[in-house]
Amino acid sequence: MTPHIVILSTGSELTAGRSVDTNSGWIANQLFELGWKVKKFITLPDDPSLILSELKALQTLAKEKQVLAIMTGGLGPTEDDYTLETVLQFTGKTSYSVEKAKLRLTKIYESRGKEYKDILPSVFRQTHVPEGSKTLDNSVGIAVGFIESLGENSYLVCMPGVPSEMTEMFRRRLVPELKKLYPRENLVHKTKWLWNIGESLFQNEFIEPNREEFFKEAEWGVTANRGYIKCIFQSTNEGLLEKIINRLETQYPKIISDDVFQFVHEQLLKEGLTVSVAESCTGGLLGKKLTEQAGSSVYFMGGFLTYSNQLKTNLLGVPKDSIETYGAVSDEVAKAMVEGLYEKTKTDFGISITGIAGPEGGSEGKPVGTVCFGLKEPNGKVSVHRYIFPGNREAIRENASNTALFLLYQSLKFRTT
Amino acid sequence: MTPHIVILSTGSELTAGRSVDTNSGWIANQLFELGWKVKKFITLPDDPSLILSELKALQTLAKEKQVLAIMTGGLGPTEDDYTLETVLQFTGKTSYSVEKAKLRLTKIYESRGKEYKDILPSVFRQTHVPEGSKTLDNSVGIAVGFIESLGENSYLVCMPGVPSEMTEMFRRRLVPELKKLYPRENLVHKTKWLWNIGESLFQNEFIEPNREEFFKEAEWGVTANRGYIKCIFQSTNEGLLEKIINRLETQYPKIISDDVFQFVHEQLLKEGLTVSVAESCTGGLLGKKLTEQAGSSVYFMGGFLTYSNQLKTNLLGVPKDSIETYGAVSDEVAKAMVEGLYEKTKTDFGISITGIAGPEGGSEGKPVGTVCFGLKEPNGKVSVHRYIFPGNREAIRENASNTALFLLYQSLKFRTT
Incomplete structure (x- = not known):
């Protein structure tokens, strides 16, 4: 009723x-x-x-x-x-x-x-x-x-x-x-996040093919955010919900997550690991996000806002040559930034971001929305990641800072020490 | 109509x-x-x-x-x-x-x-x-x-x-x-910002005493934001609006402003001046706000996120002694931060922020919400400013970063070279 x-x-x-x-x-x-x-x-x-x-x-x-x-x-x-x-x-x-x-x-x-x-x-x-x-x-x-x-x-x-x-x-x-x-049956719900996938693609790839099998007895809902979509499923049949989540994990092993913000916070505290950042196009947004929760001072040490190329060189030691040869938005510069960051802060994790937030500054090979990330992990390994994000300046910066947290999430969850 | x-x-x-x-x-x-x-x-x-x-x-x-x-x-x-x-x-x-x-x-x-x-x-x-x-x-x-x-x-x-x-x-x-x-008589409106004042105090101090004289022919509205209230006045009588604004400026000479975000952006571009930041409790939020508008790379060079005391000392040269004697949230540390910032970036303006965003960390003399700012101006002058902001962690960080922009606004508008 x-x-x-x-x-x-x-x-x-x-x-x-x-x-x-x-x-x-x-x-x-x-x-x-x-x-x-x-x-x-x-x-x-x-x-x-x-x-x-x-x-x-x-x-x-x-x-x-x-x-x-x-x-x-x-x-x-x-x-x-x-x-x-x-x-x-x-x-x-x-x-x-x-x-x-x-x-x-x-x-x-x-x-x-x-x-x-x-x-x-x-x-x-x-x-x-x-x-x-x-x-x-x-x-x-x-x-x-x-x-x-x-x-x-x-x-x-x-x-x-x-x-x-x-x-x-x-x-x-x-x-x-x-x-x-209004008496009624007990309802269970589960939530998962998928990264850098559109709402409509998700619907075509996951909801439609499984409509018969899953969604007669379960309801689904999607909220689109910057960088990720949040998928909510609910049903009175808990076994069915588990099947849905299993299928989702099988289909999207590389882009699925739980609540990244909460996980990163809890896991850094639990493992006693520290993090610092070197931000260019996000201008401080990643640092802001990493310090939203009370208690973040235990793991977040700080970092550098190297918005100008001069500060990339002066503060982080990014070679002028690299910037001239590859451009400020490049895998090479992202890597040099995160390496320079580690030199200065010695934290377990380091994240660098350099990208083109637009609306100006795009080029054929590097359109507006191109963002390069450097990630330094506790074992010393440095990797670079490149994405092209959609949307306007604000959206690109939100996308980039959220995706940086996703990279941190993945490393916290799956890294081998 | x-x-x-x-x-x-x-x-x-x-x-x-x-x-x-x-x-x-x-x-x-x-x-x-x-x-x-x-x-x-x-x-x-x-x-x-x-x-x-x-x-x-x-x-x-x-x-x-x-x-x-x-x-x-x-x-x-x-x-x-x-x-x-x-x-x-x-x-x-x-x-x-x-x-x-x-x-x-x-x-x-x-x-x-x-x-x-x-x-x-x-x-x-x-x-x-x-x-x-x-x-x-x-x-x-x-x-x-x-x-x-x-x-x-x-x-x-x-x-x-x-x-x-x-x-x-x-x-x-x-x-x-x-x-x-829906064509209608031309309505004129004027907007002013007042800083660190509550909506109800403003209403008691300004609206009520002037109700008879001003607000029969003019409408007013207030939006409360973090750090400021936005006062909107509208009327078909432009002369009356000017009177209202004059009264407002006379009554609140020290806390009144125009759109701070827009003014700071335009004035820095116009004067060809540069700015850098050293943030503690805001964790990057001020940098993020200074880079929201396209073209901000002309004036915003970057800066430091010195969330931990160790980085305040290592990156900005804040004396360990000062932190121990006066506390990380103190006029002395805010001053040392902005001086260290200038050493590294040599920008025309420098702003430092150190504060207690809470919910933990408050004490009798320094309750949660206490925030100290250092401001370095183009003439080399360094000043410190201290506020106690209301609200929760998020509100305090928003208040602090907005107030930092207000300090920059005041210097851009009123400084003597």
């Missing part, structure tokens, strides 16, 4: 583009893990008439199918918080103050040295819910959530928009209610 | 919560600068029946009011790209291949050593638009955008979902069309 799910966010800061709505995606992700797909996101400004007419439209839809509408936002204390008021108008009900929330609010005020009578009416309003609704406790903030009926087996869930309050309420209060309202 | 604007994004990765829709907010922001507010965002999965019924609902709405629906996504080459197909079904039209796009696609294939006949039909489909629609050229990727009628003075705009393609198409192709379709 799968409801037709709609997620509704309210907030003028969202429809004005001043904030990005991360709640809807987060909720959808959680629902996907419960085996449910969302049919629609709606975002509305803080405008009671627009919200009311949307609720009416959902009620009409609930006459045709089971609707689950999950709404966030508009339960706060400011004058542009309209959710409760609009729902009361919509249902024709009155509201009451939830005893537990009232006590919580009083305690919070007392802890700040204020009294019950100091509570502003607008703040107090947050403890109210429509009479007869199912309440959802807020263990982080004040505003109480609630579930209203939208029709037969159809529901409207209202939760605060503050992410920390909403996520806690969703996990602890809403999920158990949803499982009661 | 203001249309009722709806922004429609399609993509199962969005409604599954695997990606966050940044397009809708971006578009809303751009439309605000044109003087328009958005009434609704809708996000749908790649499901032709859901898309079709939404288009029909928009068409119905267009009987009551002028509707402008801006749709992104679903124009790519994969089988779950349904926009063109659905619009054809919706309008009852056939499609044709746009000559210019066909040529572009052929050229791209040739540059990769492939021929016209190699182009997959699914890829080729991206050059198609409905007959009689207004086309929107794509100068970044392949998929052509288009504008269809939804009724009298009502339009459906379809653009690719890839942000780099969409934003370019929006700015260069769509905005001129929108200005023709």
Whole structure:
């Protein structure tokens, strides 16, 4: 029994583009893990008439199918918080103050040295819910959530928009209610990454030939990123999922990976290995990515940004001759960069990047997007790798820095010492 | 004449919560600068029946009011790209291949050593638009955008979902069309940046006291970013706007700026000055930001990522004693870093950053978020600057790298030679 799910966010800061709505995606992700797909996101400004007419439209839809509408936002204390008021108008009900929330609010005020009578009416309003609704406790903030009926087996869930309050309420209060309202089988999911392959090629090569065998009982999804695609499979049949992953690994042994960012971080920590970088066209993006996680100072030592040819020579000792003969973007220079890097930093891993991020600077043999990598491994082995990445300047730089991490991943996973 | 604007994004990765829709907010922001507010965002999965019924609902709405629906996504080459197909079904039209796009696609294939006949039909489909629609050229990727009628003075705009393609198409192709379709009084807008100040403080200090005098005839909007807020003012009264900006400059002389990223780029080029960086806690993020624009190789030479203390000493000559006495995050070390940087690179400007990005590593005197900067100016002067930034690790690193650019901006703008 799968409801037709709609997620509704309210907030003028969202429809004005001043904030990005991360709640809807987060909720959808959680629902996907419960085996449910969302049919629609709606975002509305803080405008009671627009919200009311949307609720009416959902009620009409609930006459045709089971609707689950999950709404966030508009339960706060400011004058542009309209959710409760609009729902009361919509249902024709009155509201009451939830005893537990009232006590919580009083305690919070007392802890700040204020009294019950100091509570502003607008703040107090947050403890109210429509009479007869199912309440959802807020263990982080004040505003109480609630579930209203939208029709037969159809529901409207209202939760605060503050992410920390909403996520806690969703996990602890809403999920158990949803499982009661819409009981179903347990779903398993698995994720793999494939590198430098397009979404459509993957679909032609892997999904289509296996559609009959795999994808009647399993669902698949692909997200395209810079340098890789993320493939997600889910099914209630865990054995089938394992078969899919095996086939995928057999078909793409050289370009498949798990979450590279997480693996590199964990494996470097686990093995106690260090890394440094020498970046040209990425200008620091690889270093930035290697230091995104707390604790990266254990393995990331630092490195060089040798954007100009002069600094390639002065700081890393890349021979001027090599740059003149082969060009700054060449296997030879990538190799000299990573060797010079090792001289200076003595880290277990070294990675160099030199490429043409464009839009200018391409040539026949080396189009825009050509990027050369040097990789120095703990056993002293130095290898060079060359790719041609698609896209604009930003895409090429993202591709290059992500692919550098993939090279590091492969070495961490498969190298022989 | 203001249309009722709806922004429609399609993509199962969005409604599954695997990606966050940044397009809708971006578009809303751009439309605000044109003087328009958005009434609704809708996000749908790649499901032709859901898309079709939404288009029909928009068409119905267009009987009551002028509707402008801006749709992104679903124009790519994969089988779950349904926009063109659905619009054809919706309008009852056939499609044709746009000559210019066909040529572009052929050229791209040739540059990769492939021929016209190699182009997959699914890829080729991206050059198609409905007959009689207004086309929107794509100068970044392949998929052509288009504008269809939804009724009298009502339009459906379809653009690719890839942000780099969409934003370019929006700015260069769509905005001129929108200005023709919905002519209106000329709205002027001015944007200023304020550094290290919160949105609500700005509102209390500047908007409220001036509400009567300024904001009856002018609109204001604020976007909060890492390190700065962007204040947008718009009005049909240009004199009033100038008054607002004057008041703002008088009130915030030390923290106000124009677009720092653009100014720094243009001014360095114009003055023929060079810059290099020495980064610790930002791990390369400042270098990455300084190389985002094509042509940055003229002024950005490179620099050092000295994440570990050892490399601060070995590469930049920061005295071990200083690190032990004052700590790696200190005015003294920031100064030694930028002086060591100058020794190695001899660039006109040098910037060093050392800070505590957290979540660990804070102390009483130096909480998480403390960041010290060294700035070396063309006249040889070296100064140090210290900030405490709010937020998590990512926010602190963004704040720090943006603030470094603000320091560079101030020096470029106000320095005495």
